[in-house]
Amino acid sequence: MFSLFRENVRIAMDSIRGQVLRTVLTILIIAIGITALVGILTFLGALEKTITGDFASMGSNTFNIQRYEFNTRNNRNREKVNPIISYRNVKQFVDKFEFPYTKTSLYFTGTRNAEVRFESEKTDPEVAVLGVNENYLENSGTEIEKGRNFTFFDIENNNHVCLIGSDFKKSLFKNTDPIGKTISIRGAKFKIIGLLESKGATFRNNQDLRVLIPIQTARSIYTLPNINYNISVKVNDKQYLEGAQDEAIITFRNVRGLNPIEENNFGLERSDDLINRIASITSYLYIAAWIISIITIFGSSIALMNIMLVSVTERTREIGVRKALGAKKHTISGQFFLETVIIGQLGGVIGIILGILVGSLAANLSNFQFSVPWLAMFAAVVTSFLTAVVSGLYPAIKAAKQDPIESLRYE
Template sequence: MFSLFRENIRIATDSIKGQVLRTILTILIIAIGITSLVGILTLVGALENTISGDFASMGANTFNIQRYEFEARNSREKEKINPIISYRNVKTFKEKFEYPFTKTSIYFTGTKNAEVKFESKKTDPEASVLGVNENFLDNTGTEIDNGRNFTFFDIENNNPVCLIGSDFKKDLFKNTNPLGKTISIRGAKFKVIGVLESKGATFRNNQDLRVLIPLQIARSLFTLPNIDYAISIKVDDKQFLEGAQDEAIITFRNIRKLNPIENNDFGIERSDDLLNRIANITVYLYYAAWIISIITIFGSSIALMNIMLVSVTERTREIGVRKALGAKKHTIAGQFFMETIIIGQIGGILGIILGILIGGGISSIANFAFTTPWLAIIAATTISFIIAVVSGLYPAIKASNQDPIESLRYE
């Protein structure tokens, strides 16, 4: 039995070597289908890891008060235009909200295209500047790579100090320790007291090219009307999260002077709600990836079957000789079936490699968090084998059922 199996492999290998061009084209057809599957699944997985990582860094014990809910903020049309969250709103909230075991962070984005200067160097006008209080880093899951965080006295005394993103070390402070150095933003000078850990970029939102400065100083620098503030509340123990959220809603409704029958004119977002919503969205992306890939792979299987049928036709006389010498039906079928399996697996391996390279390359360019797509690899290996079995079954049966006398007459 083993000797017959080994003989079938040898015959299949010799046949593959004898038709190099056809074999290469067949392998490429299969590889294209597998590449599309692995590449898309790799890219979707990297996208999911990146987005989930960004929101997970907020922590499971955090919720935000902002102008709109997540759905309304990302939809083209808003059913209701909520008023901005003003400085007076957030200041009053911080004074009135006294739920135990919580930290409240107030912040706003002053600009997303600031020019930051250090001595004779300056950045392109693409840095973000945020006004924050001392709890911003804790509530957003941001870590200090070097230096220290703001203190309560830094914020209350409006000390001209700042925290900078890790990207500033690549150009503005190349070969220089930024701690203790003074940078300039819109003519205001700030002493660098800390460098933030790298968090990467998502959809051109570079979190490593930003400067955090005390809230009141930011308000004096950025005086545009209708600045929209945000509030982040972190609970030390998750069991108090629901209570803290209810208390925050009641407090902010009172600040907005809403009567009991009016709906909230602001949004509440919990970090774990966002993660669940993202997971639901990525499920549809996976469905789309599978549908696109299956269509491509279906085309590949048809092409492989057609090529194997052509091979059976061309080798009709060879089949007749083998049968005349005593080869049985299952032996003939096994030879063609083995040839299809080998071609299918080579195409599958090539498709997996190309898919990972393409998906990983795009993920790298887009700054997505790439991880080895084991699910895609296992799926591709299984599918390539199924393709070979399905595509090779009919040609193998057709070859084994040929009449030896008619096959010997074939020209």
């Protein structure tokens, strides 16, 4: 049995080598379908890992009070317009919110187009400047690479100190230790006390090209009306999370002056809720990716089947000779079937390599975190095998049913 299988493999390989152009075209047809599958799944895997990683860094025991709920904020047809969260709101919330084992972070984005100067050097006007309090780093899951965090006294005394993102090492401080240096933002001087660890970028929002300054100091520099502030609350022990959320809702309703029958005019989001919603969204993207890939592979399987049928027709006389020499139907069908499977697997291997290259390139261009797509690779192997089986079955059966006498007469 094994010797017959080995002989069929040898014959299939000889046939493949004898039809180089046809084999290459057939392999490319399969490879295109597998490339589409692996490339899309690789890109989606990098996208999901990046987004969930950004939110997971906040921790599962953190929640935010914001202007809108996540689903409401993304509904363009919403009728309800919530008022902004003003500085007075956040200040009253901090004064009134009393729940054990919690830390409250306040912050707002002053600008995303700041120009930062150091001596005679300056950055492009693309730096984000955030006003924060001393709890911002811990609640947002941001670590310090070098230096120290803000202290309570830095915030309360409006000290002109700052924390900078890791990208400043590539521009203003290429060969210089930034700690202790003084930078200028809108003419205001700030002493650098800390360098943040790299967090990367998501959807062009570069987390490593930003400057954090005390919130009161930021308010004195950025005085635009209707600035929206953000509140983040972290609970040291997750078992108190539900209680902290309820207390936060009651406190902020009192800050807003809502009566018991009025709905909340603000939103509350937990970081793990966001992760779950993102996972549900990416699941639909995976389904769409599979549908697109299946359509592509279906087209590839039809092309492969047609090529194999042409091969059967061209080798009709060869089939007649083999049958005249005593070859049985299952031997003939096995030879053509193995030939199709080998071609399919070669196309699958090339498709996997090209798919990973395309997916990783797209992920890198989008600044997503690339990871080895094991699921996509497994899916590609199985898909290429099934494609070869489906495409090769009918040509193999047709070859086995050829009449030896008529096949020998075929010109």
